[in-house]
Amino acid sequence: MTLTKPGYGRPLDIRNGRIEMHHGSGGRAMTQLIDELFMAALGNTYLAQGNDGAVLPEAHGRLVMATDSHVVSPLFFPGGDIGCLSVHGTINDVAMMGAKPLYLSASFILEEGLALADLKRIVESMAKAARAAGVPVVTGDTKVVEQGKGDGVFITTTGVGVITNDTHLSGDRARPGDTILLSGTIGDHGMAILSRREGLAFDAPIVSDTAALHGLVATMLESGAALRVLRDPTRGGLAATLNEIARQSGTGMLLREATIPLNPAVGAACEFLGLDPLYVANEGKLVAICAPEDAHHLLAVMHAHPLGAQSAIIGEVLEDPRCFVQAVTAIGGCRIVDWLSGEQLPRIC
């Protein structure tokens, strides 16, 4: 549905143009923005219908729905941008429930003055991520807020997925004796953002790990291992995720710090800034808790997937009604891995 007649309207000036208030007013400017920028990148049969909602085919199984808002600053960072991040984040939330992600919606809050070239880059990155994941954006919305009322662009995505078998994953299913696995190094995303934000240059570049994990999850589910919990340790890092699971399940946990994979450059950067990598966000990692007898088989399956090549067994679930997450430190002492107190890193996802 195109209101600007070919040959009459002027195309969007992507190179020099900026978001103006009328891009959100429902008039010609908005339609042009949607056609020439959003549709051009994200277009598919659902969006092409031009309706306010998408009618989707029947799905057989239990439906899973998840939503996630993204307010990351800066919008572009080493290894990604807010566009692909907003696709990966929601796909992962759906996948962690054991579902196959099917569709996404995307809602944009644009700040007056945002460069159209930046918006195009972001939307194209989103489209690329969605295509790679095989999960289309089927409906969306844009709003414009006055300059100073936003930070370039905020993106909220919602995902729908389906569970076709009898998989039951939930944060309250960890049992004493279960094994805790992690799919790779920690802290990469948070430190990539922070190094860009603070203008810090480290010897080795630190790159965000942002990635869609549903492929890895599918192979883990197919392995037949008795999985109890899957969760992606985003905001608050591994420490926050394990504390949440411990509290939901009413158990304790014991980690062995020396076994937790850490990219040396991330470790050095954390040390420099006085941060603990256990609390730094990830966007392409998952924690899995499974029955102890299946742990080694599951680890082998994870190792065989490119996004799980550095997976490791990092600890076990304990009986502890106080729900403490403890760690044996690198030098052999013992300590708590506590909930984060206060704000370690604002606006990283």
Next chain:
Amino acid sequence: MKYIDEFRNGALARNIAASIAREAHSVCHYNLMEFCGGHTHAISRHGLADLLPANIRMIHGPGCPVCVLPTGRIDQAIRLVLEHKITLCAYGDCLRVPASDGMSLLKARPRGADVRMVYSPMDALKLAQDQPEKQVVFFAIGFETTTPPTAATIKQAQALGLKNFSVICNHVLTPAAMHAILADRGGEKLDGFVGPAHVSTVIGSRPYEPFARDYGKPVVITGFEPLDVMQAILMLVRQINTGRAEVENEFTRAVTVEGNRKAQALTDNVFELRDTFEWRGLGTIAHSALKLRPAFAEFDAELRFGLDYRPVPDHKACECGAILRGEKRPQECKIFGTACTPENPIGSCMVSSEGACAAHYTYGRFKNTDIMTA
């Protein structure tokens, strides 16, 4: 990263721990104070106490700048920012230190206080340049490590001829606090000190000599890595066993006898000794803190705004004083972990990650109750 790993090596730690266990006489008690908050944090963060025999007790010292700041000093800053409508810049940890009447610098914000968090005094100076119509005051705290940057900033402000920048100086001196602790307790219960890391890079190892010579207390200066601390404990045990009291330097990769002369000269150029200064927990100590020299009087916020100092007693239940003197442990405070938590600190030791209460709450509190492990 390799550098860090070398100092966190589990096998090496076990070797040193075995030496300590072998050499510490089982009939003796070794009460060792780590002066610095940085060491307190490292000991808790790495669970170092688990590697020590039961007769070696680590006592947390007062070397945490935020912890030793008395309530009266925060009250003074709050009065300044509210009454004089200035912009106050402070390090992050200062913002949450409890003041009188349930206030803090952070809680003063909704009442109209323009309080900003900065990472360095130069950030405050920049702000003063950016808003010439408004007075900007930097709330300076810290031991000898943070003093030279404050001095450099004041000199820069003078060179720029800034008329809207000044400093509330709460810089304090490590040796003065160590003297106060030893004089107060008669030194009876302390057997030795783990000496500061960063502070010593500035002041050198010489200022600790009176503690060995006059009080007979061994001092081992060491770094913040867990293996540094373990090695220092072993060196202290050896001194105590052989009846020696010397200043030893485990941290030779960063600390010399003389320290950093340039930084010392800079500090000396801008600051002079205060007659007295109130410390939380240690009381009023003569010649234990710094103020601006007359040549820099125009940058002294206490003079510019005519601020008076009113001492305020600590919260009734708070044991911060006893903890800072090394007389009590955090878990001996009745409100530890109940009314007083990192989210809602009642005393200053629960604020900074270097504070004894915050460190114990964050890393060690599970050791207070029976552990049920599978």
